Amino acid sequence: xxxxxxxxxxxxxxxxxxFEELMTAYQKQVYNLTLRMTGNPEDAMDLxxxxxxxxxxxLTSYRFDSAFSTWLYRLTSxxxxxxxxxxxxxxxxxxxxVNDEEERELELPxxxxxxxxxxxxxxxxARLAAAMGKLEPEYREALTLRVIQGLSYTEIAVILNIxxxxxxxxxxRAREKMRCMMQKNGNxxxxxxxxxxxxxxxx
Amino acid sequence: xxxxxxxxxxxxxxxxxxxxxxxxxxxxxHLETCASCCDMLRAYEELDSGIAALEAEPxxxxxxxxxxxxxxxxxxxxxxxxxxxxxxxxxxxVAAVLLLLISTGKLPDFQKSKTATARTTQSDAADEESAPKxxxxxxMSDSALDTPYSAEExxxxxxxxxxxxxxxxxxAEAPQPDTLTLEVTDNPQAPAETAIAALSAxxxxxxxxxxVVQYRTDAATLRIxxxxxxxxxxMTVPEGLDSAEDDTIxxxxxxxx
Numbered sequence: 001x002x003x004x005x006x007x008x009x010x011x012x013x014x015x016x017x018x019f020e021e022l023m024t025a026y027q028k029q030v031y032n033l034t035l036r037m038t039g040n041p042e043d044a045m046d047l048x049x050x051x052x053x054x055x056x057x058x059l060t061s062y063r064f065d066s067a068f069s070t071w072l073y074r075l076t077s078x079x080x081x082x083x084x085x086x087x088x089x090x091x092x093x094x095x096x097x098v099n100d101e102e103e104r105e106l107e108l109p110x111x112x113x114x115x116x117x118x119x120x121x122x123x124x125x126a127r128l129a130a131a132m133g134k135l136e137p138e139y140r141e142a143l144t145l146r147v148i149q150g151l152s153y154t155e156i157a158v159i160l161n162i163x164x165x166x167x168x169x170x171x172x173r174a175r176e177k178m179r180c181m182m183q184k185n186g187n188x189x190x191x192x193x194x195x196x197x198x199x200x201x202x203x
Numbered sequence: 204x205x206x207x208x209x210x211x212x213x214x215x216x217x218x219x220x221x222x223x224x225x226x227x228x229x230x231x232x233h234l235e236t237c238a239s240c241c242d243m244l245r246a247y248e249e250l251d252s253g254i255a256a257l258e259a260e261p262x263x264x265x266x267x268x269x270x271x272x273x274x275x276x277x278x279x280x281x282x283x284x285x286x287x288x289x290x291x292x293x294x295x296x297v298a299a300v301l302l303l304l305i306s307t308g309k310l311p312d313f314q315k316s317k318t319a320t321a322r323t324t325q326s327d328a329a330d331e332e333s334a335p336k337x338x339x340x341x342x343m344s345d346s347a348l349d350t351p352y353s354a355e356e357x358x359x360x361x362x363x364x365x366x367x368x369x370x371x372x373x374x375a376e377a378p379q380p381d382t383l384t385l386e387v388t389d390n391p392q393a394p395a396e397t398a399i400a401a402l403s404a405x406x407x408x409x410x411x412x413x414x415v416v417q418y419r420t421d422a423a424t425l426r427i428x429x430x431x432x433x434x435x436x437x438m439t440v441p442e443g444l445d446s447a448e449d450d451t452i453x454x455x456x457x458x459x460x
Contacts, residue, residue, distance in 0.1 A: 016273045023266050031261035052269045126251045146219060147254045153221050172215035175247050182250065184248055 008068060012059040019056055026069065027052075029149055030076050036144040037080035039133040045085055051076040066158060073149075073159045077141060084137055131181040139174035146171050207235045210240045218247055382446060383424050384417075384454040386439040387432075397456050399432055401453070414459030423449035 004025070008016035030051050035044035054075055062071050133141055138160075145151045145159065146167075153167045160167070204215070205439060216222040222230065234241055285437040388397050396402050396416070405418040429440055444453070 016270065019273065020266060021268060027261045027265055028258075031265065032258055035259055036257070041259075041262070045265060048261065048265055049272075052265075053272060056273055082336050105375060124253060125257060128250075131258055132254065132257070133220040143254065147251050148258050153219065157327055168216055168221065171219065172452075175215050175250060176211060177245075178250055178254075179246050 004068060005064075008059070008064075008067065009133055012062070016056075018112065019059075022068075023052055029069065030072065032148055033073065033076050033141075033144060034038055034080055036132055036140060037137065039129070043083070046078050047076075051079045051169070054079065054099075067155075070155060071159055073145070074161075077159060080141070081137065110152065127182065128178075134176055134181060135177055139170055139177065141177070142167060143169040143174040205229055205238055205245075207233075207237065210234075210237070211243060214240065214244050214247060217244070218251060294433065382452060382454050383425070383441040383444050384456055385429065385441060385444075385455045388437040389457050390436060390460050391460070393435065395432075395436055398435065399428055401428060402457075410456070415456055417454050417456045420453055420455060421449060422447040422451040422453050425453045425455065428455070430438060 004022070007018045007022050011022060022177070031044060031048045034047040034051065038047060039045050051072075055072055058075070062068065087149065132143070137141065141160065142156060145156045146153075151159070153164045153171075156167045157164045162170075210230060210233045213222055213226050213233075216226060217230055227242060234244070313413060339416060387395050396407070401420065401424055402418055407416040411415050427440060429444075432438075440455075447453070
């Protein structure tokens with residue numbers, strides 16, 4: 001924590017290499033948020049860069065009143081929201097299209113084609129990714145921050161600037177929507193049999 | 204008694220470990236009597252592990268690419284030493300290119316008298332005008348010069364301890380409506396930013412527009428660029444350039460075709 005504070009101070013004074021270390025620590029978080037929000041790796045890459053550049057330029061405005069990660073997440077979240085807004089204005093590309101790209105990405109030939117189990121897992125991942133992409137941005141974002149980034153309701157509330165109660169209900173609703181979508185698309189039964197549940201417990 | 208709809212929110216909260224003790228107790232009571240909600244709990248847990256598995260590793264080029272842009276662009280911050288680290292080599296490269304062009308007679312005839320004067324960093328007011336990074340000898344007419352440019356490549360010479368603001372303040376503001384703007388359509392085969400030597404000494408400003416970068420320079424430079432490269436690139440010359448003073452601030456926009 002102390003080290004991080006030092007890095008932030010140095011970076012705020014223009015030390016690019018200190019900033020590089022900060023990026024190394026947070027690139028996974030930033031990237032995964034942008035990936036889920038955009039639905040495809042290319043846009044995620046662009047937005048991640050944009051977020052980090054904004055962070056670099058805006059470091060002097062970081063007031064140390066929240067955790068650095070919170071500040072960075074919020075910045076990244078805003079970059080994503082702006083992007084989605086622009087996309088909406090520019091073209092009527094349905095989110096479906098965006099997620100097809102990722103599905104294709106995930107289906108790219110594996111060097112080791114693997115077992116049927118692995119193929120099924122890949123397909124499942126693709127379906128999940130597509131379903132997430134179909135969620136409205138505010139649900140998608142809350143769910144991502146909770147389940148993928150592992151943030152608490154409190155942290156999420158600060159990042160998204162909403163009440164904790166809203167975070168809780170948003171996530172619950174997002175989960176329910178996801179469950180319905182996954183049910184519809186696949187041939188998964190509504191009630192997973194205990195046998196099936198065991199077989200899929202690997203992540 | 205809780206209904207299933209309310210239970211769903213608590214199930215979600217339970218998975219996240221964010222229920223109060225009271226809520227947990229209510230939930231437990233409900234689950235004891237409701238098989239369908241038990242299924243929901245299992246379904247949500249499975250969903251969660253699936254979503255968590257979507258986590259991806261960021262591409263390896265992410266950080267390097269950001270670093271590229273950070274170290275070539277100036278910041279508005281006080282400490283300039285790191286910035287000039289990258290600058291020294293750029294200045295050397297540009298100087299070399301220019302010398303080559305001069306010696307092979309490719310550049311238009313212009314005064315070379317202004318070299319070698321170490322460029323003192325004046326205070327900010329003049330800096331708007333003297334935006335170019337000042338390694339290249341940029342052709343100027345006699346009258347216009349306030350701050351002579353230096354062909355020095357020594358990075359140290361550019362970091363006097365009393366340097367106030369960097370003249371390359373990246374303001375990234377939109378050009379004023381009446382600023383003369385030259386719009387150049389880029390050619391991917393021969394990128395303008397590389398081909399037009401004068402640009403190498405300037406600092407690109409982001410515009411917020413996709414595929415567009417802009418540079419700030421003066422009318423004299425603009426005229427020379429138009430004269431020299433007007434055939435190589437499609438350009439939109441601003442009205443009023445002819446009558447503008449040499450030191451009038453202008454904008455060059457490079458637009459992807």
